[in-house]
Amino acid sequence: MSEGVYENTDGFEDNKSNAMKNTDIDGQLYGNVGAFKPSRSDGVVASEPDSSGKRCFLVAAVCLGLLCVLLLAGIIGLSVYYNRAINDSEDKRNNLFQSFSLYKINATEERDQLQTRYNNLTRERDQLQTRYNNLTEEKGHIQAKLFVIEQYCQEGWRYFDSKFYFLSTEKKTWKQSRQDCLDRGADLVIINSREEQTYVFNLHLRAWIGLNDSVTEGTWKWVDGTPLTTGYWAAEQPDDYERQEDCAEIYYGQDDPVKTWNDDKCGTNHNWICEKVV
Numbered sequence: 001m002s003e004g005v006y007e008n009t010d011g012f013e014d015n016k017s018n019a020m021k022n023t024d025i026d027g028q029l030y031g032n033v034g035a036f037k038p039s040r041s042d043g044v045v046a047s048e049p050d051s052s053g054k055r056c057f058l059v060a061a062v063c064l065g066l067l068c069v070l071l072l073a074g075i076i077g078l079s080v081y082y083n084r085a086i087n088d089s090e091d092k093r094n095n096l097f098q099s100f101s102l103y104k105i106n107a108t109e110e111r112d113q114l115q116t117r118y119n120n121l122t123r124e125r126d127q128l129q130t131r132y133n134n135l136t137e138e139k140g141h142i143q144a145k146l147f148v149i150e151q152y153c154q155e156g157w158r159y160f161d162s163k164f165y166f167l168s169t170e171k172k173t174w175k176q177s178r179q180d181c182l183d184r185g186a187d188l189v190i191i192n193s194r195e196e197q198t199y200v201f202n203l204h205l206r207a208w209i210g211l212n213d214s215v216t217e218g219t220w221k222w223v224d225g226t227p228l229t230t231g232y233w234a235a236e237q238p239d240d241y242e243r244q245e246d247c248a249e250i251y252y253g254q255d256d257p258v259k260t261w262n263d264d265k266c267g268t269n270h271n272w273i274c275e276k277v278v
């Protein structure tokens with residue numbers, strides 16, 4: 001074995017031609033480097049690389065370094081851009097979500113307001129419809145009433161406060177006058193209020209009214225049997241003159257329209273006023 005070692009040692013003797021031929025070890029270690037160690041034309045290996053080889057190696061290393069730097073910078077730039085894009089996307093999504101939520105709230109409020117307004121309009125429409133129906137019904141009643149009034153007026157009646165009044169052109173006793181009213185489906189006028197008293201007074205008649213104390217002297221009753229509660233007697237009336245005056249008349253010509261009644265003899269002939277409720 002030692003011989004083998006020394007044999008190889010012999011191979012490493014400073015023999016330049018053998019060194020180039022020894023490819024077992026040197027060829028493996030410096031095979032690639034050999035490209036940077038070109039042999040001289042005379043077959044002697046250069047002990048130091050020439051300056052052009054170093055330059056190429058440095059240029060390649062610098063280029064590789066710059067490439068790495070650029071690649072790293074690109075990766076960093078892409079990472080920053082990517083993170084920023086993600087953040088922007090999240091911000092946009094959040095803003096969009098907030099906008100949608102706000103829109104949803106506003107839309108809901110507007111919908112509720114419209115629903116409330118619709119309900120109010122529906123209620124108002126129903127009220128107007130009811131009012132229209134009532135007015136239509138009332139119109140029918142008024143038309144019927146006007147028709148009746150027109151018919152009675154054509155027969156000589158006068159209309160006041162939902163009552164009809166007939167003024168006679170003849171003069172008769174109180175009893176005959178009442179019979180005429182009964183024949184017309186009415187009766188001698190019963191004065192129920194100050195307004196009715198004024199209206200009858202303004203008819204400018206001296207006429208019988210439906211009031212007498214024939215049954216009991218001093219107890220005045222209307223023709224429908226109701227007792228007199230409010231009288232519009234003239235001054236010093238009723239006086240039952242000569243104890244014969246038991247029928248009431250309204251006497252036009254007095255100054256005060258609510259002091260115009262007088263008791264007179266029932267057999268006296270006067271005009272008369274009938275009243276009828278239709």
Ligand SMILES: [Ca+2]
Pocket residue numbers: 189190191192196275
């Ligand atoms: Ca009356």
Ligand SMILES: [Ca+2]
Pocket residue numbers: 213217218240243244245246247263
């Ligand atoms: Ca009397």
Ligand SMILES: [Ca+2]
Pocket residue numbers: 237238239240241245262263264
């Ligand atoms: Ca009298």
